[in-house]
Amino acid sequence: MDKIKALLRRKEVLSIAALSLLLLFNVFFTPGFFSLELKEGHFYGSLIDVLKRGAPLMFMAIGMTFVIATGSTDISVGSVAAIAGAVAAQMIGGDFSATAGTAASSLTPLPLAIGAALLTATLCGVWNGFLVSYLGVQALIATLMLQVAGRGIAQLVTRGNVITMYYKPFFEFGTGYFLGLPICIYVVLAVALIAYLFSKKTSYGLFLESSGSNRSSTRYAGIKVQTMIWIAFAISGLMAGIAGVLIASEVKAADANNAGLNYELDAILAVVLGGNSMKGGRFSLAGSLIGALLVQALTTTIYMKGVPAQTILVVKAVVVILVGIIQTTNYRKLLARFVKKQPSEAFEVGK
Amino acid sequence: MKSLQKRRMPAFVYRNITFLVAVFLFIVFFGLGSALFTNFFSLQVFCNLLIDNSYLLIAAIGSTMVVIIGGIDLSVGAVIAFCNMALTYMLSIMKMPIIPAIMIVLCIGSLFGMLHGWLVTFKGFQPFIATLAGQFIARGACYLITVDTIFVDNPLIVKIAIFKFRFFGSFISIGAALALVMIIVFQIVADNTQFGRNVYAVGGNEQSANLMGLPVRRTKFLTYTLSGFLSAVASLAFMLYVLSATGTHGDGLHLDAVASAVIGGALTSGGVGLIAGTLFGVLTQGTIRTMITFQGTLSSWWAKIATAFLLLLFILIQRAIVTNRERSRVAKKVEVIDPVPAAETQGVG
Amino acid sequence: MPEEKVLLQMNNIVKIYPGVRALNNVNFTLQKGEIHSLCGENGAGKSTLIKILTGAEPRDGGDIFLNGNPVFPKTPMDAQKLGVSTVYQEINLCPNLSVAENIFIGRQPRKKIGGIDWKKMNSLSETAMARLNIKMDVADALGEYSVAIQQMVAIARAVDTNSKVLVLDEPTSSLDTKEVRQLFHAMRNLKKQGMGIIFISHFIDQIYEITDRVTILRNGNYIDSRPIKDLPRMDLISKMIGKDIAAGESYKDRIDGERTEKKKFYSAKNLGKRGVISPSDITINYGEVLGFAGLLGCGRTETARLIFGIDRPDDAEIEIKGKKVKINSPADAIRQGMGFCPEDRKTDGIIANLTVRENIILALQGREGIFKRIPLARQVEIANYYIKLLSIATPSCEQLAGNLSGGNQQKVILARWLTINPELLLLDEPTRGIDVGAKAEIMNIVVRLSNEGKAILFISSELDEVARCSGRVLVFRDRSLIGELEGEVSTRRIMETIAYAGQEEAHG
Structure with a gap:
């Protein structure tokens, strides 16, 4: 009984429950949601779509988890993804002639192009981290600047064009299959595993959770809180970069205006749905990944119901608001007996 | 009033230094543009700044007040786009009369503001997430009306849009005039009404304001509502300016609005800000954009990067000033009348 | 006392928090034109009583009468309207607003057209400050003035709203001697105008300088109330702490043994910080428990924080194991072998x-x-x-x-x-809020560590604990080090030092 109680108290419970509920809903009300087809050795179907389209979000959710664990937020992830995609596309090169489909060659070796894209994205994260932890700029303002300016930077990289790519090996990442499943899933799992190992097998996870839970005590214990925060932002940048490369690979183009658009709210929602608190402290990467799946499954369900795509934005925003209000209400109910006026917690970010 | 001590600069300058810096910055940039480009230095170019940025001016007023109270409004651009879309749709597609349509749009903007105000004040939401959610709702709602671009064909509106207030050989639009009126009105409100002063007090120290008996919650709620309302008013100016509506309008405008407030002297930590200063923040950004246009070859995205850079610069300068003030802590001196007689210091009085 | 002179009467006030009776039938009487000190150590109930008076907390029992009328303040605004104003230790004003605005916000004088009459507000503010003997530029931001002046502005605001009772909660914590004198002069003026002032402070010297009467609380109970001139210092302190002098403490109860050789670990000259604690020289030796004793707010914790590098000292000379070092952060201190x-x-x-x-x-x-x-x-x-x-x-x-x-x-x-x-362990109130059994365990651990050769700094507001396990005790009062005791350290000796050390130079 105790073991079951302990399991129920885990952060991931709510998101798993919600996801199961959604899937259950789809079993009854969304025909075709669970249908899988096997064509040419590849699986196709809405479930696969959820995994495939959710992959960029899952990367961002991983990065966002670290940032939120410190009690901050990063709204530049979408723009950083666009920058990464632009850098990759620029280095691979696009062919503007109509002869699409031929095995064009890449301007730079693929590993170099991808590496440059990821490095650029990580530098963006380092920049954010520098502003927040060493210059003391509020996380929101710092990442707000990059959110808007970042699109401009991406535009500059692509010289204002939408670069369409034709280099087949690059597409493997976003559109390729291995053992029937999309490759991007394996990459997500691999990166998630690395992130998990980094947080658990080094003491970074402990220091981060400690910093987010109680900055003052952690500092008195002799730990450099600023460094932990800075690293979190760097990771967020890197993850956004991976997502950006993935998006560019899927779409086979770098669109500085639209790549990664509106992802920041999704990422924050995924992390919060995963059971992580916006005040910082303990975090669960698994929870965020499930949260991301939940968000993507929700999106796919809505599409399949024939609701216009634009409604998605509204629905997601409403979900964010509802989740926030639910958080507040529970807290109040719990303490209503003892305290008169308690500041509410919904989406409160620690300073 | 005479100062009690010798200051390094006159009181007016000391008290309004951030405003003067904003004005100075604008003059510098305008001068730079004039030096670099022919035909730049003209009254019409200046008037065009007002015309082209009328909607930003109005919206930035709301953003300034929100920043003063210690929050932020990320929904500004989206709400303008949605109100503009709704208005254009009502006028051109539904052929509604103008006044009711405008009334409806003002209500829409206010409703958004009230939503944000409610979430922040009564539900404890962080301002950024409340207004980010609002941004998404507004943007989505915009596309829900139509994904196409629609145009304003109402003849009266078109007449108003191209109307020119002429003076000294130049002209400004009605939208620009509206913006100037709004700035004057709200500067007066900020300085002379209890509500205005309460905004500054709550932004300066919310706990103290509460203990001093000020209506903290009401003030916060009203401020966000006002920001939404002003976004709706801004959409009127915007409609007059573009005479069309599409879902991508106003993208990234929230940064411009915040940057204008900060350049104008607002502190992101709250309690400080000047609406007249925001005017010059907008003018400075407009000047940079004009310079880019005059240059001809630079991508318009440089303007966004420049805005972000200016914002960063001003925040860093503000932080430097604050840190410096805290370190030196040379407090102002006061004069003590009727120095304490020695006899009183012994024993119990 | 004659009834017309009674301004405020609080009878049998009870306040219960979950698990603790914060106030147990406490009485408090304030007369017109009186400065009345409310004294007590940690957990005495002073702040709770004030919170009830000022409407920040509801009472669970008892009555409050203001000028003979029963009152029930439910919010701070209620209390203000009734005529009870409070100036807290943290200046609860808005530093970004001008001095005049801070005095008048929420009730600014209006022009006939409807807007705020700034000119009138400024001139009224000048008058208000002049009543406190201060001439200043009221149009300047409050934050530009020193804490002492900000406090005066807070008082001016309180007084201007027709207050009858003024509560000053630790008003002198951030003031220097001259500023304290100014404040007291203003308080005496207000007293002459018939105001009743409740003065809460840890500074014994100041209490004896300015107060007419004093009320002592301890652990939520009312202990005593009498004119200050009828209460010798020793009695005040013993009532606050609850130690009866007559019982007498034998130092045989101490657990620590004698140390014959003293090897220095930490030595600081001129360790202090302006506005926080006066500079002093401190040495801590291996195998010794050095106790810091004194009443709440005397500067013990502040000194410890300087030693551990949490706060930066104003040019102190610090040596560790004979070598000159700089300690400006906890990480530095930890590297040098300290723990806190x-x-x-x-x-x-x-x-x-x-x-x-x-x-x-x-x-x-x-x-x-x-x-x-x-x-x-x-x-x-x-x-x-x-x-x-x-x-x-x-x-x-x-x-x-x-x-x-x-x-x-x-x-x-x-x-x-x-x-x-670590080689030096700083313990600040290690036994606070802990049950008796655990207290004894921790004390034993402390002494055991010391016997193993570690240097220990032991801070506690429980004087008997300090007396029992310290080989040497530094006594603090009013933010400075006033005495060092060695050998036969007893609770009584400590209390005497707090009460009387430096009395000869009382009013500098």
């Missing part, structure tokens, strides 16, 4: 979300860095070792630290420092 158990366990010590194990190994892991992770098995081993050594009551080392009792949390923090084997 802070006074506020919850905000500065325990990380409630983390497990006991994680809390214990945190400092040790911090020293190892990010990449040299201590293997989980070893972490568990270390945690369990200290759980056993210090008898920490926890079902397992994976229990959340926030769920432990205060005493066990304190042991966890202690364990954290023991893992890095």
Whole structure:
């Protein structure tokens, strides 16, 4: 009984429950949601779509988890993804002639192009981290600047064009299959595993959770809180970069205006749905990944119901608001007996 | 009033230094543009700044007040786009009369503001997430009306849009005039009404304001509502300016609005800000954009990067000033009348 | 006393928080034109009583009469309207607004057209400040003025709203001697105008200088109330602490033995910080328990924070093991071999979300860095070792630290420092809020560590604890070091030092 109680108290419970509920809903009300087809050795179907389209979000959710664990937020992830995609596309090169489909060659070796894209994205994260932890700029303002300016930077990289790519090996990442499943899933799992190992097998996870839970005590214990925060932002940048490369690979183009658009709210929602608190402290990467799946499954369900795509934005925003209000209400109910006026917690970010 | 001590600069300058810096910055940039480009230095170019940025001016007023109270409004651009879309749709597609349509749009903007105000004040939401959610709702709602671009064909509106207030050989639009009126009105409100002063007090120290008996919650709620309302008013100016509506309008405008407030002297930590200063923040950004246009070859995205850079610069300068003030802590001196007689210091009085 | 002179009467006030009776039938009477001190140590109930008076908290029992009329303030605004104004230690004003605005906000004078009449507001503010003998530029931002002046502005605001009762909560904490004199002069003026002033302060000298009558609380109970001139200092202190002098403390109860040789670990000359604590010279030796004693607010914790590098001292000369060093951060101090158990366990010590194990190994892991992770098995081993050594009551080392009792949390923090084997351990109120059994355990641990050769700094507001286990005691009062006791250190000697040391130069 105790073991079951302990399991129920885990952060991931709510998101798993919600996801199961959604899937259950789809079993009854969304025909075709669970249908899988096997064509040419590849699986196709809405479930696969959820995994495939959710992959960029899952990367961002991983990065966002670290940032939120410190009690901050990063709204530049979408723009950083666009920058990464632009850098990759620029280095691979696009062919503007109509002869699409031929095995064009890449301007730079693929590993170099991808590496440059990821490095650029990580530098963006380092920049954010520098502003927040060493210059003391509020996380929101710092990442707000990059959110808007970042699109401009991406535009500059692509010289204002939408670069369409034709280099087949690059597409493997976003559109390729291995053992029937999309490759991007394996990459997500691999990166998630690395992130998990980094947080658990080094003491970074402990220091981060400690910093987010109680900055003052952690500092008195002799730990450099600023460094932990800075690293979190760097990771967020890197993850956004991976997502950006993935998006560019899927779409086979770098669109500085639209790549990664509106992802920041999704990422924050995924992390919060995963059971992580916006005040910082303990975090669960698994929870965020499930949260991301939940968000993507929700999106796919809505599409399949024939609701216009634009409604998605509204629905997601409403979900964010509802989740926030639910958080507040529970807290109040719990303490209503003892305290008169308690500041509410919904989406409160620690300073 | 005479100062009690010798200051390094006159009181007016000391008290309004951030405003003067904003004005100075604008003059510098305008001068730079004039030096670099022919035909730049003209009254019409200046008037065009007002015309082209009328909607930003109005919206930035709301953003300034929100920043003063210690929050932020990320929904500004989206709400303008949605109100503009709704208005254009009502006028051109539904052929509604103008006044009711405008009334409806003002209500829409206010409703958004009230939503944000409610979430922040009564539900404890962080301002950024409340207004980010609002941004998404507004943007989505915009596309829900139509994904196409629609145009304003109402003849009266078109007449108003191209109307020119002429003076000294130049002209400004009605939208620009509206913006100037709004700035004057709200500067007066900020300085002379209890509500205005309460905004500054709550932004300066919310706990103290509460203990001093000020209506903290009401003030916060009203401020966000006002920001939404002003976004709706801004959409009127915007409609007059573009005479069309599409879902991508106003993208990234929230940064411009915040940057204008900060350049104008607002502190992101709250309690400080000047609406007249925001005017010059907008003018400075407009000047940079004009310079880019005059240059001809630079991508318009440089303007966004420049805005972000200016914002960063001003925040860093503000932080430097604050840190410096805290370190030196040379407090102002006061004069003590009727120095304490020695006899009183012994024993119990 | 004649009834017309009674301004405020609080009878049988009761306040209960979950698990603790904060006020137990407390009485308080304030006369017109009187400065009345409310005295008591930690947990006495002073702030609770004031919160009830000012409407910040509801009372669970008792009556309040203002000028003979029963009153029931439900919010701070209610209290203000009734005529009770409070000036808190943290100046509750808005530093970004002007002085005049701070005085008048919420009730600004209006012009006939409707807007705020700034000119009138400024001139009224000048008058208000002149009543407190201050001439200043009221149009300047409040934040530009010193804390002392800001406090005067707070008082001006309070007084201007037709107050009858003025509560001053620790008004002199941030003031220098001249500013205190100014404040007292203003208070005497207000007193002459018939105002009743409740003065809460830890500074014994000031209490004796300005007060007419004093009321003493202890552990939520009303102890005594009498004119200050009828209460010798020793009596005041003993009533506050609850130690009867007649009982007499024998120093034979002490556990510490005599130290014959003294090897210095830490030595600081001129250790102080302007506005916080006067400079003094401090030495801490190996194998010694050095006690810091004094009443609340005397400067003990502030000194410890300077030693550990949490706050920066104004040019002190610090030597560790004979070598000159600079200590400007906790990381520096830790590197030099120090550990610090802070006074506020919850905000500065325990990380409630983390497990006991994680809390214990945190400092040790911090020293190892990010990449040299201590293997989980070893972490568990270390945690369990200290759980056993210090008898920490926890079902397992994976229990959340926030769920432990205060005493066990304190042991966890202690364990954290023991893992890095510091040479100097600073303990600030290690036994506060802990049950008797745990208290004794911790004291034993402290002495044991000292016997093993560590240098210990022991701060406690329980004078008998300090007396029992310290080999040497530094006595603080009113933010400066006033005495050093060695040899036969008893509670009585400490109290005498607090009461009378430096009395000859009382009014400098």
